[in-house]
Amino acid sequence: EDQVTQSPEALRLQEGESSSLNCSYTVSGLRGLFWYRQDPGKGPEFLFTLYSAGEEKEKERLKATLTKKESFLHITAPKPEDSATYLCAATTQGGSEKLVFGKGTKLTVNP
């Protein structure tokens, strides 16, 4: 069964304190690995797609990387406005095209 596991469940950082969120996946034939940001009361907001091991994507203070078993979302010098839940999802080859989501990491950045 396809599975995506995120850790930690929650993370508290001080402003400027860099860290990483982990997403491990077990899927049959990865087509794409996605990162989303979700603010309270809103739908997930697309951040990145990674397609193959070794690939990296960056956006402002966020950098996503991918290996054959896991993905990391690195947050450099975070600000309070980076506080949100970060969701990881995988989609597999074979036609179903559904996103299998992890439970998310709730990030809180204190000023």
Place this chain on the structure above:
Amino acid sequence: EAGVVQSPRYKIIEKKQPVAFWCNPISGHNTLYWYRQNLGQGPELLIRYENEEAVDDSQLPKDRFSAERLKGVDSTLKIQPAELGDSAVYLCATRGAGYEQYFGPGTRLTVT
């Protein structure tokens, strides 16, 4: 470019009552999804449409849930009758060119 539009944003109903959610996708996006998100969980797929055809409804509880996408644009998701366990956020999403999905703001359903 307008995003995915959903309505209503909030709905409170008593159990056994019917409820319907509406979704207007991003223009030109032919693939449309309905997800359900429980508190503290990631979204879970209910149904996927390619244009007006439901191509994956294996996770849709068909005894009480139904969906339609007339003319391959707007879509509605219906629950009849609602149960307490149906309380959740119902999300609509559409797919871009690179398999990424774009989500609407969701409808928060509370069944009392």
